[in-house]
Amino acid sequence: MVLCAYVTFEDPHGVDDERDPVLSAWREAGIEGRVERWDDPAADWSAYDAVVVRSVWDYSLRRAEFLEWARGVESVTRLLNPGSVLESNTDKTYLRDLGVPVVPTHWSSRDLPHWPEYVVKPAISAGARDTTRTTDRDEARALAAAIEAGGRTPMVQPYLDMVEAEGETSLLYFNGRLSHAVRRVPMLAPGASEQDNARAERRTPAPDQVDLAEKVLAAVPQPLLYARIDLVRLPGGEPAVIEVELTEPYLYLRWEPQAPASFARALRELL
Structure with missing residues (x-):
């Protein structure tokens, strides 16, 4: 055994x-x-x-x-x-080096772009911890500066209305194989809470979403038991990476009856 x-x-x-x-x-x-x-x-x-x-x-x-x-x-x-995957993945500055479309991100409190609405968060965080959504550019700048003052790297992104209409799509992979995908409740949507992180609905990902997710996975040289690739669509309709979850992702197993068995099979294969 x-x-x-x-x-x-x-x-x-x-x-x-x-x-x-x-x-x-x-x-x-x-x-x-x-x-x-x-x-x-x-x-x-x-x-x-x-x-x-x-x-x-x-x-x-x-x-x-x-x-x-x-x-x-x-x-x-x-x-x-x-361990090398955990080290790189627990600091979201990895987004700068993915080489694929990602949500536009400004990595400083200085020279903020002019966007209708901002999301500000630290590069090292989990869930929506220390994350703020605001329409006030000065507030966004101050929040980013406070993150810098604490010795952390800020992430300033535009809030995408498409997230509420289209949703965030998460693709779940076990040992490089697509298991299932879900549409997740946007964490910063009006009325959302931390508990909504586990709320979702089953979704069949579009071909362009699968292509993008698999480009991300192909760039990781180490074997991955599990991976969750979180995508959104930009205003032009093209998919972009919002996060690559390789450390401790919720896997939405109950949305796919075969997912726990697929996860176990992937572990056996890697051993």
């Missing part, structure tokens, strides 16, 4: 509702899964055939510690996704 760690965070409220379906699918695939908290000093990572990063949803508050943990794990066993 293969032994793998399912890595999470201290989760007193049980917000990770994908853990049990994943562990069940692993068992059916001949993988014994044990739940481990990434920052548990008593965990023996060398006992595992692989350590699978999943709901480490507090990493952005302790990124340096998290990356040190990842390097330590990788020195004694297989880490999925790999």
Whole structure:
């Protein structure tokens, strides 16, 4: 029996509702899964055939510690996704180097473009933490400057009305294969909340969305157990990357009945 760690965070409220379906699918695939908290000093990572990063949803508050943990794990066993992927993916400045269309982003508080509405957030964050939507250019500049003053890199983007009409499309891949796609509730839409992150509806991605997502994946040299590519359409209709989730994405497993089994099969293949 293969032994793998399912890595999470201290989760007193049980917000990770994908853990049990994943562990069940692993068992059916001949993988014994044990739940481990990434920052548990008593965990023996060398006992595992692989350590699978999943709901480490507090990493952005302790990124340096998290990356040190990842390097330590990788020195004694297989880490999925790999540590080099986690390091680059946890800082959204990776968007500058993707080489594909991305949502327009200004990386400074200076010389802000003139947009009708702004979204301001730090390059290292999770969910909508420290993210503000505003129509006031001076406020956007001040928010970005405050992020810089804290030693972080700001991201200033135009708010796209298309997000509310078309939605954000997330494509889920396991070991490079498309499993399913969903339309996600926009986090900054009026009335949205943090809990809406898990609200979505099944969607068949358009060919141009699949082409763009697979260009992104093709540029990653390391094997990826899981990947979520989040796309939006720009005002001209062309798809663009809003985020590449390779660290701790919610996988929307319940929107595709075969997704947990596909995830387990991908893990077996990589082992």
